[in-house]
Amino acid sequence: MKKDSKVLIRFILLMALAMAAGGIMGYASASHRQTVSGMLTVMMDMLITAAPAGIAVSGLLTVLSFTDYGKGKTLTEKALAGGEESDYDAAEKQLEKSLEKGNYSLILSYTALGMLVSGFAGKYTATDMPMVLVALAVFFMLMLVNTFIQSALVKQVKRLNPEKQGNALDPKFHQDWLDSCDEAQRALIGKAAYAAYRATQKAILATMLVAMAVSFEYPLGPLPVVLLGAIWLVQTAAYMKTSHSEDFK
Incomplete structure (x- = not known):
């Protein structure tokens, strides 16, 4: 009972602090409306400007993912050639690193493309189109490369664990993999x-x-x-x- 009372008191205090913080922020925002509005406008413009850099970072992550995949494949060959349990663990960890970087790359590329498109929505000019088209081309290329890497990763993991089932390109892959x-x-x-x-x-x-x-x-x-x-x-x-x-x- 004491524990429940402490939890309730802590919850009430947190709610009170949150309301107070919201009130202070609201008052400060209303008192400096033009300054805050100007800062937000600058921030939005900066995000749009940073979108191409986001796609570039996504490309770098894809390269790193491919590099990790190559290392993981080499370790897989070593493990299957009569290696010890530690070799299997090392191969799986390296393949996991590749998958992690590939996932981050996809998320970042989608986000960067969305920032770019939303920033130029309704404002496209002839000078903007080349940059947008290049960004779209890079985005789709990254999608294809990351999909290829993930499919190849699944094949390597299945070599290390023959009981695993599923094809990464199959819509039912996640269920097949879970079932195995x-x-x-x-x-x-x-x-x-x-x-x-x-x-x-x-x-x-x-x-x-x-x-x-x-x-x-x-x-x-x-x-x-x-x-x-x-x-x-x-x-x-x-x-x-x-x-x-x-x-x-």
Whole structure:
């Protein structure tokens, strides 16, 4: 009972602090409306300008992912040629590094392209089009290369673990792969998925609050908040549906 009371008091204090912080920020924003609005405009322009750099960093990550894949493939050959258990572990870790960089590359390239397109929306000129077309070409090239690398990674992991099933290019890949995992691997996937679920919920809420705060000074419109709410709803519905279906199996 004492513990519950402490938790309740801490929750109330956090809510009070959050409300106070919001009030202070709102007052400061209203008192310096022109300054805040100008700063937000400069920030938006900087994000648009940084979009090509984001695509370039995405390309660098793709190169690093391919390099890690090559190292992982070499270690895989060594393990399969009669290596010890440590060789298998080293190969899998190297392949995981490649997958991680490839995933970051895809996320960054999508984000950078979105920044570029939204920044120029309705403002395209003849001088802007070459840059946009180059960005689109690089984006699609990165998508293809990363897809190829991920498919090749899956093949190497399947060589190390013959029981694994699935083709990375198959829409049913994730289910096939999960079905071929043992109980320990499924437990690890579940733990990672729950951690991602909680982190995503916190990120969505924080981003939604930022979007609402910025909207007071910069005309974002309702769409960003609506999209975040839709993502939050889909995530929660998928989690609840899966948990209920697993409970009654």
